[in-house]
Amino acid sequence: MEKDKKRKFAHAISIRIALPALLTVVLFVTATFVIILPSFKENLLARKREMLREMNTVVWDMVASYERMERAGSMSREQAQQTALNIIRDIRYGPVNKDYFWVNNMQGLLVMHPYRPDLRGEAVPDVRYPLGKNLLEEFVKVVKNQGAGYVDYRFQWQDDVGKIVPKLSYVRGFTPWGWVVGTGLYIEDVNVEIGLIAKQLNAIASVILLLVSFLAFYMIRHTVLADRVRRIIWEERERLLTALEESRERFRSLVETTSDWIWEINAKGVYTYSSPKVRDLLGFAPEELIGKHLVDLIAIQEVERTSRLFRKLIDSRQPFSGFETVCQTRDGRIVVIEKNGVPVFADNGALLGYRGVSRDISERRHALEALKKSRDALHNSLEETVKSLALAAEKRDPYTAGHQMRVDRLACAIARELGLDEDRIEGLHFAALLHDIGKISLPSEYLAKPARLSAQERAIIKCHTEVGYEILKDIPFPWPVADIVHQHHEHLDGSGYPQGLTAKDLLLESQILTVADVVEAMSSHRPYRPSLGLETALSEVRAGRGTLYHPASVDACLKLIAEKKVDLSAAAW
Known part of the structure; x- marks a missing residue:
């Protein structure tokens, strides 16, 4: 009996020791596969989502830099867009270096896809819906509603067209070009990582299970x-x-x-964190900035402007980049700081503040200002050179002094009335000043002859447009100046000279110049006749409207003169 009691007692002790150990194993396995592993998967996916957003932001910033080059005039839109697309096409990342970026437009058509160049300009079918839905429309919808965001869908596996798998992508709109820039990850890649981790956890759990079981048995005898x-x-x-x-x-x-200054501010613009880099940029210790407002670092003369712009950024609740602030350092120096930031939101959607990075761009600003001064100096030099050439031509024909200046004034006014951009107007300006440069090669007695020219003499005079073209064609103007000069005596119906071109072959600038040249020439004195008067000149272009002369240019000319917005009186150089 005593032996049975001891056995039962020993058995009870064994159960009391073993049961908690077994429960511990069960709890460990449950926590691992019910709580830890799903939580780890969510965290891993969250990090992947954040990685997609950051990778997308890097490419978006690169596109934005080329758009700024376009706005600065250093590249045309086509050059800027093509350069950006070439760079995006070659970017790869990911475990096997096959993850990529694509670009579609706001009309739901593909602009660039590195693995599916055959779809350029096409809608991309959504494999989830066999009735012809366009996957790109989902991206456009997210951009229109949010500016940027994540999209779940199914797509081909990297460059394997025959394999369709789930995918998560981050898309962001680039408004200036009407683009949607996107990149994504395959859910299968995340599952593979989770599977490897699950295998490791299984192995660890099995080892721990065996170990605890052994310890439970062993602890009965060796507590x-x-x-x-x-x-x-x-x-x-x-x-x-x-x-x-x-x-x-x-x-x-x-x-x-890091070489950049990292900071955090709350929704009121008060610094809540600052990295030590601020000491190099502004001379302040990081702890000195805590509690200071953003505008406390701004130079006095910039406080009002910066406060207004900052409030606008806060109200937008959107990420920002390239926000320039003129700051004053501890020792009184003025530096230009560029800020880039992203908003931070609470779970209920309330704006907590912004987190971002800043860098000193003072040297870049100074370099840009120096470049602008250099450009302006080159422009002034070009202006003076062209005026000198035009003046040289007028020296050969003193009876038409000021003609080119007056034609220039009228032609540019017409161009502005038609809505041409300033760059094209500048090209027209130089062409107007040089449109009679070819007369420099003509005999001076022809130019000053007080009587009507003979047919042979008129034929020689007409050669001045071709001579002008030959003089100017090899000069690397950024505008088609030589062609405009060559065409300024052509007519819409082909009755002009020297090539007999018709409307479809004529530059708009040359058609504007033709109208201005006719009006000024007829209203000015010539060696062989007195001025025919401004009304006669206007009657001429009005009569030739649509047959000889560009209709819109004629209308603009008549309006400008009627409203006395152009003065055709003699102009001095």
Whole structure:
């Protein structure tokens, strides 16, 4: 009986020791596969989503830099867009370096896809809907509603057209060009990573299960080993805490040693964090900035403008880049700081503030100003050179002094009335000043002859447009100046000279110049006749409207003169 009691007692003790151990194993497995692994998957996917957004932002910023080049005039839109597309097409990343970027437009048509160039200009079918839905319309819808965002869908596996798999992409609109820039990851890649982790956890869980079972059996006879087990657990815990601290320290070192100033502000613009880089940029210690408002660092003369722009940014609740602020350092120096930031929101959607990076762009600003001065100097030099050439031509024909200047004034006024951009008007300006440069080669007695010219003499005079073209064709103007000069005596119906071109072959600038030249020439004195008067000149272009002369240019000319917005009196150089 006593033996049975001892056996039952021993069995009870065994159960009491083994049961908590077994429950621990069950809880461990449950926590691992019900809580930890799903949570890790969500965190991994969140990091992947953030990576997509950051990668997209890098490419978006690159596109924005080419758009700024376009606006600055250093590249045409076509050059800027093609250069950006070439760069985007070649960008790869990911585990096997096959993840990519694509571009579609706001009409739901593909602009560029590195693996499907055959779809350019086409809608991309959504494989989830066999009735012909366009996948790109989902991207456009997200951009229209949010400006940027994530989209779940199915698409081909990298460059394997026959394999369709789930995919998550981040798209962001680029408004100036009407583009949608996107990149994505395959859910299968995330599942593969999770599968590897699950395998490792299975192996670890199995080992722990066997170990705990063995310890539970062993602890019945050797409870003294419990202290050793506890010591092992504490050592493992300490190792994990140490690893966590090391990880935090690495992140802190990365933030504090980067070459850019990293900061955080709340929704009121008050700094809540500053990396040490601010000491190099502005001379302040990081802790000195905590509690200061953004405008506290702004130079006095820029406070009002910066406050207004900052409030506009805050109200927009959107990411911003290239926000320039003129700041005053601790020692009184003025520096130009460029800020880029993203909004931070609470779970309920309330704006908590902004987090971003800043850098000193003072040298870049100075370089741009120097470049502008150099450009202006070159422009002035070109202006004076062209005026000198035009004046040289007028020296050969003193009776028409001021003709080219007056034609220039009228032609540019007509162009502005028609809505031409300033760059084309500038090209027309130079062509108008040089339109009679070819007369420099004509006999002076023809130019000053007080009587009507003979047919042979008129034929020689008409050669001045071709001579002018030959003089100007090899000069690298950024505008078709030589062609405009060559065509300024052509008519819409082909009755002009020297080539007998018709309307479809004529530059708009040359058609404008023709109208201005006829009006000025007929209303001015010539060696062989007195001025025919402004009304006669206007009657001539009115009569030839649509047959000889460009209709819109004639209408603009008549309006400008009727409203006395152009003065055709003699002009001095």
